[in-house]
Amino acid sequence: MPFVRSTRGISTTPMFLKKNKGPTNLKDEAPEQYSRKGKPNPAHAAAAAETPNDDPYNFKKFDDSVKHAVEGCKTEIQHLKSFSGRVDPSVIENLLVTISHGKKEDGGKEVKEVKLKLGELAHVAPKGREFILTVNDESFVNNIKNTILSQMSMNPQQVSPSTPNILKVPIPMPTKESRQNTAALVQKAGQKWLDKVQYIRGSHFTHLEKLKKAGTARPDDVKKAEKKLQEKLDKTNKELKQLIEKSKQDVLQS
Template identity: 30%
Template sequence: MQRFITQSIRSVFPRVPIAYPQRLKFASPLSRAQHVVPLSRRNFANSPTLYKKKDKAKKSPAPEPEESASIPTEDPFDLSKLHDGISAAVTRLKDDLSKLRAGGRFNTTLLEGLKVQLSKESKDSVKLGDLAQVVPKGGRMVTLLAAEEDHLKPLTSAIVSSNLSLTPQPDPHNPLQLNIPIPPPTKESRDKNVQAAKQAFEKASSVVRDSRGAMHKRLQDMQKKKLARPDDVRKAHDQMEKVTEQGQKEVKDAFDAAKKTLEQA
């Protein structure tokens, strides 16, 4: 076959030498494999997986912003203590005024609150209201009904030694009853009662001022320590002044009404 191909080529190209490829001889199958050109390979680098960086903020708590210090933590409009102080002052004033003689009428609570010493050997005392019943009879008379006849003498001593200017008298029909006439008011007694009412008024007015001072100090501390907004503190201060003014008015009205009644008695 090779000879036929050669003759065909020479008939066409008579002068061109023909070179035949030589076969490669390998000593062993291993040497032949060494001449095999390997396929192109892509080497992949074994690089470590990229991890997301840890958030440093999670390790330690984030510092609070500076503005958090200005966030209100207390209510400047809480005036409950001021209201309570004023209410207590007005209630105490009205109670003190009610214990005074008014229009010729006698307040029985004055008798009921007297201390009675049942025995000379003992210093213990008992309220008169726990030993006897005080009953106003209208007009200018008060009766006292004792629970035991042995209590009449210590009851009489307690009433006479008081500053009420009263003289109990035994009732001829009931051995357990004492009749206490109420003397008509005099100019001296009126002036004394008015002076006592004035002292009660001044005391109540002082309590209102003290309650206002405590509230004012609280608002100043809240503003100094930035526990409330400055605008809220100013508004609360205005409300405080209005509540205090109203409280003083209630105290004065109660005193003026009592004074008028006492002077006309």
């Protein structure tokens, strides 16, 4: 039998990781780091990249969660800004429209509801203070009209009886009151996402404290990781606050 040199650091996932889960969901059984032939196991590498394990400097899950929160904040604020009367096609294009998929017949498949972005169902073009929608399939027209009416409080109308798939959506003129109301909504939405980021930070901080308590990471390393975590939080908070303030000013000056 050939001699196999022992390599320091080669090990399976320690048992205590099953109890000390961080912000991510750790699997009950982690894949072996090496295959029987002594080659690195790709599954192990993938799992290590997705979970913090006992490395206090692994911020992948935190960074991914924060990035998702920032994008969510941008999307919600962009949607709210539409109520100030800004002519932006993306406001309409990003609305989610519920449509029925399939047919329910004898021996056929059941009808299922799916949600698609309006931009996938119609072409949207601004024209003066209107949006002109050219719907790809006439069967989607009512779904689109109901979505715009319920989510945007705008009433789509047919351009002509001969072209039922072409709609016009009048954009209401903004008023001082509507601008102020929208700015308040932007502030409220932004604060919600700031709180979400704070929660994400708290979850990761708890994970670091568990590592220190379990003795799986040196106290000095945990302390440095906590400092790094706070720096990341401060940077994200600054980015979100600048976004919120700029969006409020855009609304008030529109």
